Amino acid sequence: MSGGVDSSVATLLLHSWGLEVQGVTLKLFNNETSCSLETKTCCSLQDVEDARSVCVDLGVSHYVFNFTKTFGTTVIDKFCDAYLSGETPNPCIDCNRFVKFEALQQRRRDLGFDYVATGHYARRIYNDDTQRFELHTAFDEHKDQSYVLFHLDQDTLRHMLFPLGDLTKTQVRELAREAGFINAQKQESQDICFVPDGNYAAFIHNRTGKTFTPGAIVNREGKRLGTHQGLIHYTIGQRKGIGVAAAQPLYVYEKRPETNELVVDTDMKTQCRGVIVRDVTYGALDHIDGTQQLSVKTHYRQKAQDAVVTNASNKRLRIEFCAPQRACAPGQFAVCYRGDTVICGGTIEDIIPE
Known part of the structure; x- marks a missing residue:
């Protein structure tokens, strides 16, 4: 509670x-x-x-x-x-x-x-045919939280109520x-609880002692466009606050900590064709054979996008979207659905360039 x-x-x-x-x-x-x-x-x-x-x-x-x-x-x-x-x-x-x-x-x-x-707004349903518990989207599609619960395994679902x-x-x-509850009209929680002011850089500096050095802002062709103030201040898909003037809006495409470069470009050039997903957890199925047509979310509020999902290796998936997507960020999660049923999900490890 x-x-x-x-x-x-x-x-x-x-x-x-x-x-x-x-x-x-x-x-x-x-x-x-x-x-x-x-x-x-x-x-x-x-x-x-x-x-x-x-x-x-x-x-x-x-x-x-x-x-x-x-x-x-x-x-x-x-x-x-x-x-x-x-x-x-x-x-x-x-x-x-x-x-x-x-x-x-x-x-x-x-x-x-x-x-x-x-x-949580989600539904747990037992499938008599497969004899597995399944996680389904909520009745209220605007409040559905199945994306953040994709990791629930069979033993956990067996002992869950929503x-x-x-x-x-x-x-x-x-x-x-x-x-008569006192919190009937209470506002919803939105911020990360341990960083309520949203200043991730300051929090991480205070906890780890790490400092964040400026570096080059480059486009996807490698041309230098400016200087960033530390990679930690930027997120994939970010548009505002990059600090580079351009004829067309620029978006953050990639962060390269090994070279301390921030890669930005125009909208069309920052889209990706797909993602590689690691540490996959299965829900309605115990695995994926070969290739399947599913719908996939790479963001919590995103509408699920049609994609071809392939079992790439042990606990890894290759997901190729039917239409290019923007702001697919390593470290975020990709969750696969068939209709309103969660099939599997995992951590985005890498993006497949357009």
């Missing part, structure tokens, strides 16, 4: 179904002062009190689990390492994967509970209002 309206209504529904429910909020790091009430994160002390208030209203127990060590090593340190190596990480997926699911599922087993339930999967956000807020 993050203290937000979604996890609160999930608790309400579970309780109304007659299940034995215990509410849990996770303590993820120690610098609570960085999470003030003005930020749009999900970790302030007020959030803990909001979650506890809902549990009091429902008459269920509420606990806080200290996962600061796990969060530090599997999320924060991984986030810093990825940025320093030129990748663009998604710490929210790592938090879901290693903390909210892997670590919390282990705590569930230790305590003898049957399920972990969350306020009470909000068939509801819209409007319905969820109405249920919270009817229940």
Whole structure:
């Protein structure tokens, strides 16, 4: 329970179904002062009190689990390492994967509970034909969070509940209002919880001691266009704030930490034909044979794009899009769908140039 309206209504529904429910909020790091009430994160002390208030209203127990060590090593340190190596990480997926699911599922087993339930917008469906649990997109396509949950394996799905999967956000807020919850109209968390001011460079410098040196901005042909202020300040697909004047808008295409070069170019020249994906996790299938036609997301809010997906090697995929795509960033995630069903997903390792 993050203290937000979604996890609160999930608790309400579970309780109304007659299940034995215990509410849990996770303590993820120690610098609570960085999470003030003005930020749009999900970790302030007020959030803990909001979650506890809902549990009091429902008459269920509420606990806080200290996962600061796990969060530090599997999320924060991984986030810093990825940025320093030129990748663009998604710490929210790592938090879901290693903390909210892997670590919390282990705590569930230790305590003898049957399920972990969350306020994510997704659906879990059992397929009688394949005898596998499947992750499906939510009924509310605007709130669907299946992209960030692609990593859930069969054992985890067997012990998961997603009470909000068939509801819209409007319905969820109405249920919270009817229940009298204090967070019925609470704003959603948006920022990375451990960097609430969005200054990734300062955070990584303070945590690692690393400094970021200026270097050359070049186009894809290698022509020098200007000087960047440190690769860490830029993200793949970025348009504004590059600092180079040009007749046409420029976009960040690639970061090269080995040469400290930032590669930029015009829109058409920064598109890619496909991606190579590593560390693939399978969901509805246990593997992909040969080549399959699927739809693929490389960004959370992106509409899934038609693609040809090929099993390249052990836990690797080659994905070639039917139409060129922009801002496919190493370190981000590619998730493959068939219709509304998650087939598999993994980390983008490299891009296939157009």
